[in-house]
Amino acid sequence: MARTRRPVVEGWFTDDTVPDGEFRLLATRCSACAAVFFPPVDDSCRNPECAGGGTLDVLPLPPRGRVWSYTDARYRPPAPYVSDPDAPWEPHVLLAVELGAEGMVVLGQAAPGVRTADLAVGKEVELVPGVLYEDAEHTWTTWRWRPVGTTEDRA
Numbered sequence: 001m002a003r004t005r006r007p008v009v010e011g012w013f014t015d016d017t018v019p020d021g022e023f024r025l026l027a028t029r030c031s032a033c034a035a036v037f038f039p040p041v042d043d044s045c046r047n048p049e050c051a052g053g054g055t056l057d058v059l060p061l062p063p064r065g066r067v068w069s070y071t072d073a074r075y076r077p078p079a080p081y082v083s084d085p086d087a088p089w090e091p092h093v094l095l096a097v098e099l100g101a102e103g104m105v106v107l108g109q110a111a112p113g114v115r116t117a118d119l120a121v122g123k124e125v126e127l128v129p130g131v132l133y134e135d136a137e138h139t140w141t142t143w144r145w146r147p148v149g150t151t152e153d154r155a
Contacts, residue, residue, distance in 0.1 A: 012039055013129075013143050014060070023129045024060040025106065025143060031055045036102045061106070063127045064148065065097040068105050070119045095145045097125055111146035124148040 014024045027038040032054025035047040041056060076089045083089075093110035110119075111128055119125075130144035 011042075022063060023127055023143070024063055025127060027059045027061050027102070027104075028056040029059040031057060036104060038104060038106055061102060062099050064124060065099045065106070065145075067095055067119055067121055067123045067125055068098040069096040069121065070094065070110075070116060072116050093119070095119070095125065097145055108143050108145050111144040111150070114146050114150070118147055118150075 011026060013026055014022070025038060026040055027036050028040040028042070029036050030045040030047060030050055032052060033045060033047050033050040035045060035050065036059060037046060037056075038061060040058070045052070045054060045056065070093060072091055072093050074091045076083060076085075093114055093116055094107065095110055096105045096107050098105050109130070111130060124147070125145040126148050128144050128146055130142050131139055132142040133140040
């Protein structure tokens with residue numbers, strides 16, 4: 001039985017069916033005040049200074065940004081974080097990436113093989129699809145960041 005690909009959270013990013021084929025995070029922009037929100041909102045503008053009356057339109061975010069900050073997660077977070085205590089903890093790199101035109105910072109994990117030594121504040125990174133979890137029926141997908149020019153995962 002083939003696994004189906006499912007996003008971790010519906011509507012937060014495109015999948016491999018996008019017409020231009022480019023993987024993108026999806027935000028919303030308020031037509032009344034031009035505020036941009038990620039994760040996207042679907043009920044009302046969260047800008048307290050918005051006059052209201054606008055619509056929330058889907059906005060694909062740029063696929064590249066600059067490292068604003070980064071760190072490594074070398075330990076299993078305490079409760080209420082849920083994980084299998086019998087499974088080995090896999091350290092990973094976390095990035096905060098600034099998307100200049102939108103004026104926002106988006107958090108995410110680095111692509112497999114990216115180490116803190118590969119990063120620096122201001123370094124350009126690109127968005128890539130990633131796998132968060134797999135079981136017998138599904139592959140749960142998410143987004144990752146990797147330095148521009150890195151074409152494959154390093155083990």
